[in-house]
Amino acid sequence: MAENIEDIEIELLLEAVYQHYHYDFRGYARASLKRRLLHARKQLGYDSISAMQSDVLHDRTMLPRLLNYLTVQVSEMFRDPSYFRALREKVIPHLRTYASLKVWVAGCSNGEELYSLAILFREEGLAHKTMFYATDINPNALKAAEAGVYPLDRIRLFTENHQQAGGLTSLSDYYTADYGRAVFDKSLRNQVVFSDHSLVTDSVFGEMQLISCRNVLIYFNRELQNRAVGLFRDSLARRGFLGLGSKESLRFSEHAGAFSEFVSEEKIYQRGLT
Amino acid sequence: MTGKAVVIGASAGGVQALSQILPALPGNFPLPIFVVVHVPPRRDNALVQLLAAKCALQVKEAEDKEMVTGGTIYFAPADYHLLVEEGGTLALSSEEPVNHSRPAIDVLFESAADAYGPALTGIVLTGANHDGAEGLKAVGAAGGVALVENPVTAEVSTMPAAALAACPSARAMSFADIVTHLRDWAVA
Numbered sequence: 001m002a003e004n005i006e007d008i009e010i011e012l013l014l015e016a017v018y019q020h021y022h023y024d025f026r027g028y029a030r031a032s033l034k035r036r037l038l039h040a041r042k043q044l045g046y047d048s049i050s051a052m053q054s055d056v057l058h059d060r061t062m063l064p065r066l067l068n069y070l071t072v073q074v075s076e077m078f079r080d081p082s083y084f085r086a087l088r089e090k091v092i093p094h095l096r097t098y099a100s101l102k103v104w105v106a107g108c109s110n111g112e113e114l115y116s117l118a119i120l121f122r123e124e125g126l127a128h129k130t131m132f133y134a135t136d137i138n139p140n141a142l143k144a145a146e147a148g149v150y151p152l153d154r155i156r157l158f159t160e161n162h163q164q165a166g167g168l169t170s171l172s173d174y175y176t177a178d179y180g181r182a183v184f185d186k187s188l189r190n191q192v193v194f195s196d197h198s199l200v201t202d203s204v205f206g207e208m209q210l211i212s213c214r215n216v217l218i219y220f221n222r223e224l225q226n227r228a229v230g231l232f233r234d235s236l237a238r239r240g241f242l243g244l245g246s247k248e249s250l251r252f253s254e255h256a257g258a259f260s261e262f263v264s265e266e267k268i269y270q271r272g273l274t
Numbered sequence: 275m276t277g278k279a280v281v282i283g284a285s286a287g288g289v290q291a292l293s294q295i296l297p298a299l300p301g302n303f304p305l306p307i308f309v310v311v312h313v314p315p316r317r318d319n320a321l322v323q324l325l326a327a328k329c330a331l332q333v334k335e336a337e338d339k340e341m342v343t344g345g346t347i348y349f350a351p352a353d354y355h356l357l358v359e360e361g362g363t364l365a366l367s368s369e370e371p372v373n374h375s376r377p378a379i380d381v382l383f384e385s386a387a388d389a390y391g392p393a394l395t396g397i398v399l400t401g402a403n404h405d406g407a408e409g410l411k412a413v414g415a416a417g418g419v420a421l422v423e424n425p426v427t428a429e430v431s432t433m434p435a436a437a438l439a440a441c442p443s444a445r446a447m448s449f450a451d452i453v454t455h456l457r458d459w460a461v462a
Contacts, residue, residue, distance in 0.1 A: 029357075029359065029365045032357055032367040032369065035369075074369055074370055075368075217338075218338045218365065218366050219367070221339075245368070247337070247354055249338075251337075
């Protein structure tokens with residue numbers, strides 16, 4: 001079937017964003033990206049993607065607004081509690097043996113996963129020797145992650161998740177309520193480096209003992225997934241751990257051989273010795 | 275136009291309705307079938323197991339980046355949207371709920387309408403909300419076949435009635451007629 005006009009416009013917009021701003025969304029899974037772009041067109045008040053493209057190219061203030069639609073910022077603290085329970089029970093005992101630890105939260109979005117891990121590591125007595133790296137391509141999301149402020153009405157879910165994840169403390173130990181917002185304790189990010197990093201265009205990121213990257217790869221096509229998983233392999237220390245989202249896997253990845261399944265039902269993998 | 279795929283959306287009463295339709299399809303049914311049922315966001319796929327035991331066709335939970343094969347019934351996993359990519363692979367997404375639902379019927383139907391155009395059949399079954407109405411409209415607009423469980427006999431009529439109202443080409447049918455309509459693909 002001949003491509004329809006909207007598909008051509010999307011192709012051109014992604015090319016424009018790449019050439020002018022070096023944000024590369026060309027290899028994102030197309031069906032959901034198209035949905036988000038059509039939503040952006042409507043919300044930002046344009047009649048067509050082409051009209052939106054013109055402003056994106058000529059008005060620098062448009063890019064951050066568009067990025068909020070192109071990237072996905074939906075998450076929750078301790079999302080899939082069983083994943084965090086598996087980290088606690090199966091992975092943490094291995095991490096205890098190291099003198100110092102590096103943990104990379106790749107695609108940290110607004111920081112929910114980062115704070116979950118920071119709390120988990122504090123509960124397990126590992127926080128003092130751990131350096132966290134939280135990266136994302138969206139500067140607005142990085143800012144939100146650094147602020148660590150969430151609407152108070154989300155806290156009930158976060159608290160339930162935390163308990164189900166085997167939480168040893170109370171989540172309320174880590175935030176103060178303030179005008180309908182929960183402000184998370186600054187000390188949780190004492191050992192966090194926030195940084196702009198793209199799994200699509202940037203390179204290896206230090207020697208990590210754990211990389212947690214949940215519900216990021218599903219927005220990539222297969223080729224990009226391969227690139228990102230290759231990057232994870234090269235960024236992990238030998239026997240380092242990789243945690244993915246509950247519906248993500250290395251099954252279709254050309255780098256699957258570099259990893260073994262560590263907790264298969266939670267999509268936690270371990271890098272081999274080679 | 276030959277058919278290439280079927281999408282089905284169901285909500286309240288959906289398990290019953292699907293149990294009437296899917297097990298009635300023969301083992302040589304050639305098309306892939308994608309199904310969204312609104313279920314609570316839990317991880318077990320009890321519905322897949324239930325229907326797998328009753329169906330001649332393979333029934334499975336859809337996986338991200340999986341290649342679509344004919345004669346297979348794919349269910350959207352709980353708490354993820356299911357989309358079909360042009361070129362015949364599946365994609366999952368954890369984006370915001372649509373119509374308060376994740377998975378949402380509209381998300382599946384609209385992506386499938388894009389991918390298959392007039393070669394798609396969309397079916398909206400029983401339910402107590404309006405999910406699927408926009409999606410079925412997209413199926414019809416792309417030239418696909420739009421079917422709806424008869425609201426008069428549906429366990430909950432809201433969803434099929436909304437779909438019927440939104441999609442001008444939609445036809446209301448009984449389970450038996452829907453099954454007959456689908457079985458035609460198996461002999462075609």
